[in-house]
Amino acid sequence: MDKTNQLQAFLSRGERLFAKKSYIAAKKEFDHALHIAPDKDTQEKRRLCEEQIRLDQRKEQIKKARKLEKKGDIPGALNGFSAALAATGSTIQAEPWLQDKIAQLRHRLEIGQMTSAVEKADDEKDPSIRLALYDIALAQGADPAILEKKAGCLVEMDRYEEAVVLYANEATTSQSIPQSDQGRYDFGFALIACDRYLDGVAQWEPLLSDYPILFPQIITLLPYLTRELAEHGRGYALPRRILAIIAGTDSRKTSPAATQDPQLIDQYARYFDYCYLKELWYAGEHSAIPALLPSPPRRRDVSLLAKLYLSLSADNVEYLSIAITYWLTVIHDRDTLRSLHVHQDTPNVSSNAPSDEILRDSLLALLDKQVAAHARSDQLSPSLSAHWQNERRQIARLAALSIEPEEEAASSEGGMASHGSSSNEDLIDGDRNYFPCTPAFAEEFGISDKILRLLREKKSDFDLDEQDWLELYAGYLPLGQYMSWIDPGNEEKIFSALPGKAQDQETEYLRQRIAFRCGIGRVLAGGRYSRKYFQAAIPLLTKNPHLRQELIYLVYAETTSEKVISALSDAMEFLARRLDDSRFLEATAHCIGLDVENLMHQGVVTGTLEKRLDAGLAICPDCPQIQTTLSNVRREQNFRQLDKAMRAMNLGKAARIVVEAEDEEIKELFFDAMENAYDSLMGGGNQEIVSLGLRNLYEACCTADEEHWLTEQLGEDLLDRRLP
Amino acid sequence: MTDPFIILGVDETATKKEIMLAVADALRDGRHNAKTIAAAQKMLFNPLTRAQAVFRYRVDFGPYAVSAPQVPVDSENRRPQLVRLIISP
Helix, strand or coil, X not given: CCHXXXXXXXXXXXXXXXXXXXXXXXXXXXXXHHHHCCCHHHHHHXXXXXXXXXXXXXXXXXXXXXXXXXXXXXXXXXXXXXXXXHCCCCCCCCXXXXXXXXXXXXXXXXXXXXHHHHHHHHHCCCHHHHHHXXXXXXXXXXXXXXXXXXXXXXXXXXXXXXXXXXXXXXXXXXXXXXXXXXXXHHHHHHHHHCCCHHHHHHHHHHHCCCCXXXXXXXXHHHHHHHHHHHHHCCCCHHHHHHHHHXXXXXXXXXXXXXXXXXXXXXXXXXXXXXXXXXXXXXXXCHHHCHHHCCCCCCHHHHHHHHHXXXXXXXXXXXXXXXXXXXXXXXXXXXXXXHHHHHHHCXXXXXCCCCCHHHHHHHHHHHHHHHXXXXXXXXXXXXXXXXXXXXXXXXXXXXXXXXXXXXXXXXXXXXXXXXXXXXXXXXXXXXXXXXXXXXXXXXXXXXXXXHHHXXXXXXXXXXXXXXXXXXXXXXXXXXXXXXXXXXXXXXXXXXXHHCCCCCCCHHHHHXXXXXXXXXXXXXXXXXXXXXXXXXXXXXXXXXXXXXXXXHHHHHHHCCCCCHHHHHHHHHHHHHHHCCCCCHHHHHHHHHHXXXXXXXXXXXXXXXXXXXXXXXXXXXHCCCCHHHHHHHHHHHHHHHHHHHHHHHHCCCHHHHHHHHHHHCCXXXXXXXXXXXXXXXXXXXXXXXXXXXXXXXXXXXXXXXXXXCXXXXXXXXXXXXXXXXXX | CCCHHHHHCCCCCCCHHHXXXXXXXXXXXXXXXXXXXXXXXXXXXXXXXXXXXXXXXXXXXHHHCXXXXXXXXXXXXXXXXCCCCXXXX
């Protein structure tokens, strides 16, 4: 075969292979052809073959790399994709996805390397080597978990301050460190090692319920924590919580070390309670204090509670009732007032120390001011107001008696609680003698009986009016509080709970006093059926002018509503038949008069009004109000009758009503009506009817008032018409 | 905060001179405004209002006092000797 034929054969095979996309074989054929005869076209074909070969190789590399990636061979895949990217020449455009893929695989590879470095570090026993490995891992990117491990290494290596700084720095950036329990423990450990016991224990607090293994370490820390807290005087809430967790954890779950000295833990708990109490008081966080004190309160808590409740009641009226009880009792406590003079007697502290009385009055004024402030803001309920008045009045009465439980009794063992002791001893305890005290205080502390016994024993020593004595005594009896106030609707319940006719006069006084309060309660609610309560209170009302005055006050008070006047008039009418008190009788008539006026305005029929008026007039005929009402009722009656007569055109009767009423207003009304009739009559056409009408008008007007101008006018008109 | 003793940082036995010094300190510290400090000073200078303040704000915590347990603390090692634990749930 000659060269030309050979060339043709190479070229034609090359073309065929190129068409079949066998680029390697085609390239070989073109190479042979070029060897025989270099030609530009063949060279171009050879170049195209080479380019296609490169493209195929690149596709193959990508395919391989994908397979490797699937298999998890990240370095192999990365090499494959990188080679594919490198194969991108001037003629092949680099795809963005390939570059992204390479970046992604590189990142995964770095993470993998970091993880393996961390894993390798985790297996390392030497903390300094671990620290170095963690640093390497961290150099590739911040990871809170590795940071915690690094901090743990620092703790292990006693580099506590560095650990604290690391945690603190990370906390400011990630807001969540430490994330693991071990990290939190290590952070606490580092803080404790830096003498920051409270901060350290605060880190451990959330771990305690799951890790009782920490209890012994907490117990070891307590003396140091105590010393640190004492320096600052605050922060006691945390150790209290922690000791509560330890005390509340089932001892089976804890190590023996944690439970070996429960007494010590209890002693610390009580010490922290005491410190926390002081902390709260001086920080002004008073609302948390009641929970720290036992319930029911002890005598020794009274002074603190009085101050506490006064403080709390300034903003919360819910505390006002108890503040009244405690504050009044404490400011009447002589020992408490005397104790103030200890400071005032200090040289240079003060001269002109106030007397007990002046000081007590000023302290009472503080409470008074607080009560008034609540009243101004409409927060003082009637029951609270009654409680305030009653407590204040009763303790003042008791204090005025100048009796004091004998001091020598204070030394007796058992104090208030001792049974079989004399009443004097009962009013004193080892802490404080709270006598006098308010009735509510006496009831709360179970000393009402003892006060009553003392009052009985000393009764002959007092220069007291019988009613005042009974009022004082009954105030300290059970149910005594109801003498001042009964919640609306509870009258029947309280009345039923009262003893029947009592044996002793004090209990009988209480019974009648509460019956009276029940009656007042019913009246204030505008309800009828108060008579049975007042019936029970009649003996007391006959003797006690103050109680009668209470009813009288209600009658004349401007704020008393029509409804209350109605109920009150009924009750007072009932009582008036049994009480011989001119002021009360006049007030009763006044009240009936007001009630009748109200009924009249409501359009009640005259018969009923007259019946009520008669009752009022029978009680006190000279009462100005009943007289005014009487005249008003009469006038109303006359108006109605006049109106009726006028409508019936019974002018004669109407005129007689005017004469009998002797009331200028009625007369004026009558003549106004006559004038109108006269005007309409004069406009009429039938002279006979006009004349007849004029005569009728004249006769009626003559009867009513001969000298009235209309009468005279009518007379002249009749003369003009020549009518007799 | 209305407790004049806390505002001025003095106790109930403070003399007038001590109160004056405390007023100067309180004004310098700036924890309270001048009006509050002046009111506290006025309250403590008046025997009646001072007695009122003692009665109202001072509490005798003596009856509640509990001593801290007397646990010997190693004087040479000011810090507690704790061993770092590896904790696991």
